[in-house]
Amino acid sequence: MALIDLTAHELKDLLQKNKISSEELTREYLNRISILDEKIRAFVTVTGELALQQAGKIDQRRAAGEALGALAGIPMALKDNMCTRGVKTTCSSQILNNFIPPYDAAVTERLLTAGAVLVGKCNMDEFAMGSSTENSGFFKTKNPYDEKAVPGGSSGGSAAAVAASEAVYTLGSDTGGSIRQPAAFCGVVGLKPTYGVVSRYGLIAYASSLDQIGPLTKDITDCALVLNEIAGPDPRDSTSAPVEKPDYTSFLSNGIKGLRIGLPKEYMGEGIAPGVASCLKQAAAKLEELGAVCEETSLPHTEYAMPAYYIIATAEASSNLARYDGVRYGLRIQGGDIIDMFKKTRGAGFGTEVKRRIMLGTYALSTGYYEAYYLKALKVRTLVKDDFDRAFTKYDCLLTPTAPTTAFRFGEKSQDPLAMYLQDVCTIPINLAGVPALSLPFGLLQGLPVGIQLIGKAFGEGTLLRVGYALEQNSALTRPRPDRLGAM
Amino acid sequence: MKITVSDTEHVAKLARLDLSEQEKKRYTQSLNDILGYMEVLNRVDTTGVEPTAHVLKLQNVFREDTIRPGLDKKLALDNAPEQENGCFKVPRIV
Numbered sequence: 001m002a003l004i005d006l007t008a009h010e011l012k013d014l015l016q017k018n019k020i021s022s023e024e025l026t027r028e029y030l031n032r033i034s035i036l037d038e039k040i041r042a043f044v045t046v047t048g049e050l051a052l053q054q055a056g057k058i059d060q061r062r063a064a065g066e067a068l069g070a071l072a073g074i075p076m077a078l079k080d081n082m083c084t085r086g087v088k089t090t091c092s093s094q095i096l097n098n099f100i101p102p103y104d105a106a107v108t109e110r111l112l113t114a115g116a117v118l119v120g121k122c123n124m125d126e127f128a129m130g131s132s133t134e135n136s137g138f139f140k141t142k143n144p145y146d147e148k149a150v151p152g153g154s155s156g157g158s159a160a161a162v163a164a165s166e167a168v169y170t171l172g173s174d175t176g177g178s179i180r181q182p183a184a185f186c187g188v189v190g191l192k193p194t195y196g197v198v199s200r201y202g203l204i205a206y207a208s209s210l211d212q213i214g215p216l217t218k219d220i221t222d223c224a225l226v227l228n229e230i231a232g233p234d235p236r237d238s239t240s241a242p243v244e245k246p247d248y249t250s251f252l253s254n255g256i257k258g259l260r261i262g263l264p265k266e267y268m269g270e271g272i273a274p275g276v277a278s279c280l281k282q283a284a285a286k287l288e289e290l291g292a293v294c295e296e297t298s299l300p301h302t303e304y305a306m307p308a309y310y311i312i313a314t315a316e317a318s319s320n321l322a323r324y325d326g327v328r329y330g331l332r333i334q335g336g337d338i339i340d341m342f343k344k345t346r347g348a349g350f351g352t353e354v355k356r357r358i359m360l361g362t363y364a365l366s367t368g369y370y371e372a373y374y375l376k377a378l379k380v381r382t383l384v385k386d387d388f389d390r391a392f393t394k395y396d397c398l399l400t401p402t403a404p405t406t407a408f409r410f411g412e413k414s415q416d417p418l419a420m421y422l423q424d425v426c427t428i429p430i431n432l433a434g435v436p437a438l439s440l441p442f443g444l445l446q447g448l449p450v451g452i453q454l455i456g457k458a459f460g461e462g463t464l465l466r467v468g469y470a471l472e473q474n475s476a477l478t479r480p481r482p483d484r485l486g487a488m
Numbered sequence: 489m490k491i492t493v494s495d496t497e498h499v500a501k502l503a504r505l506d507l508s509e510q511e512k513k514r515y516t517q518s519l520n521d522i523l524g525y526m527e528v529l530n531r532v533d534t535t536g537v538e539p540t541a542h543v544l545k546l547q548n549v550f551r552e553d554t555i556r557p558g559l560d561k562k563l564a565l566d567n568a569p570e571q572e573n574g575c576f577k578v579p580r581i582v
Contacts (some may be wrong), residue, residue, distance in 0.1 A: 099567055100566070102566060153561065195543050196543075234576065238547065241544060307526045308529060328567065330567070330569075335579070336579075337580070338580075338581050339504070341578070342578055343504050346505050348506070354520050355507070357500050359505070359515050360518075360523075375539055376529050378539030378540055378541060381540040382538055382539060383518065383537060384538040
C-alpha cells in the first residue's frame with residue numbers, strides 16, 4: 001500500500017519504528033497536493049514550507065529519543081475558520097481575505113503541541129453557511145468521487161482533502177451538519193462531538209450555541225485518536241464543558257452485543273432517497289447480526305427542528321458577524337462617514353448567502369418579531385431536545401441517514417435556498433440538542449458514497465465510536481475508495 | 489404576513505448592509521419564502537415550555553481576577569486597515 005493510503009494509526013506505527021520520517025511523509029503529501037489540488041481545490045492555503053519545518057523538528061525530537069504523541073509528525077489540515085498564528089485565515093470570505101491571526105485557536109495549539117504537521121487550510125462555505133461549499137467566496141471544491149458533484153458543506157474542503165488523501169485527517173466545524181454531511185458525501189468518517197467537548201477558542205463564530213469542532217478521518221480509530229488530542233476543558237472558552245475526557249480509543253474493542261439502537265421513523269420519511277434508505281436498512285441488519293437490538297422509534301418534533309434552527313442560527317450569526325466592520329481587521333471600503341464605511345465594507349465583503357442569513361437573523365431579532373420568531377424557536381428547541389432525552393432513556397444510540405441523498409451536482413440547489421437548507425434535515429436536530437453524532441460511510445450508490453449517522457447521548461462519543469468500529473471491522477461497505485482519482 | 493422592499497431596506501439598515509436594488513428584490517423574495525416556511529412553528533404548542541438558549545447546564549463561568557498577559561499592541565494592530573499613533577483609525581465620527 002502506498003503511504004498516502006495509510007491511516008494515522010498505521011502511520012504512527014511506521015514513524016515510531018523509524019520506518020519512515022515525518023519529512024518524507026510530509027513531502028509525499030505536499031507532492032500529492034501539488035498534483036491533485038488543481039482539480040480538487042480543497043485548499044485555500046497550502047503551508048508547504050511551514051509543514052516541512054514542523055516535520056523536520058519532529059524528526060529531530062524523535063531521533064533525540066523524546067516520547068511523542070500519537071499524531072506527531074502526521075500531516076493534517078484545518079478548516080479555514082480555525083485561527084492559525086501567522087497563517088492567513090479567511091473563512092473563505094472576501095471580508096477576511098487578508099486576515100493573518102495573531103494567535104492560534106485552541107485546537108490548532110493542541111494539535112501543534114502534539115506534534116501535528118499543518119499542510120494547509122481548507123476551503124469551506126463562506127462563514128460555514130452552506131451545504132455544498134459552493135458558497136465559498138473564492139472557488140468551488142470538487143468531490144473526489146465525481147468532479148461534477150459537490151463535496152458537501154460547509155466543511156467541504158476538509159472532507160475532500162481526506163477523501164483525496166491530501167491530508168491524513170482534517171478538522172471541520174459543525175453548526176447544523178457541516179462536518180457530517182460533507183463526510184457522508186466524500187466517504188469519510190466525521191464526528192460532531194457533544195457541544196462543549198472541544199474548545200471553540202479561536203474558531204471564527206457562526207452560531208455560538210450550536211458550533212462545534214470535530215475530526216474528519218479515514219477511519220474510526222483515527223477519529224478517536226484525533227478526538228483524544230482536541231477534546232477537554234479550556235478556560236478560554238466559557239462554553240467548554242468542565243468534563244475530563246476519557247481515552248476515546250478505549251471504546252474501540254468492546255463489541256456491541258446487547259446494545260439498544262433506535263431508528264427514528266421521522267428520518268426515514270419522504271425526501272430520503274430510496275437507495276439511502278436501503279443502505280440504512282443494511283446497516284441495521286449488520287448491527288443486529290453483531291448482537292445489537294434495533295427497533296423503530298419516534299422523535300415527534302423532528303419536522304420543526306429545521307425552521308427553529310434557521311431562526312436560531314441566523315439570529316446568532318447576525319450578532320456574531322456584526323464585528324466585520326472594516327475597523328480592526330479585514331476588508332475596508334471607504335465611505336462618506338463611518339456608518340457608510342460599515343455598510344459599504346459589509347455590502348461588498350460578504351457573499352450572497354451570508355447576507356441572506358444576516359438579514360434573516362436581524363429580522364428575527366428586530367422589534368416586534370423577537371417573540372414570534374426567536375423566542376418561539378428557542379421553545380421548540382427545548383421540545384426537540386426533550387425528544388432526544390426521552391429516546392436515550394431507552395436506547396444507547398440512534399441510527400439515521402446522514403443526508404437525504406448522495407452528493408448532488410454543482411448548481412442543482414444553489415438557486416433555491418430552501419432546497420439547500422433541506423440537505424441538513426437529518427443533521428440539524430442534533431446540534432439543537434447538543435448531542436454527539438458520527439457519520440460513517442456505508443456503501444456506494446452509482447459510485448457516490450452514502451453516509452449513515454449514529455447519534456449518542458451527551459458525552460456519549462465513546463458509544464458512537466464503539467458502534468462505528470464494530471461496523472467498520474465487519475463490513476467492507478464502510479471503506480469506499482474514490483477510484484476515479486487515478487483519472488483526475 | 490408579507491415583507492416589502494421597504495421592510496428589507498429597514499432590516500439592511502439595522503444590519504449595516506449596503507444592498508443593490510437587485511439584492512433588495514432578491515432578499516425580499518427570500519425573506520418571504522423562508523419566513524413563510526417558518527410558519528409551521530405556529531403549529532407547535534409551546535405553552536409552558538421553557539426556552540433553551542444553549543444546552544449546557546452552565547451559568548456564569550468565573551475565574552480568579554488576576555492579571556494575565558494580553559495581546560501585544562503591535563500584534564493587535566497588525567491587521568488594521570488603517571492605524572495611527574497606536575490606535576485604529578476610522579473616519580470622523582463627530
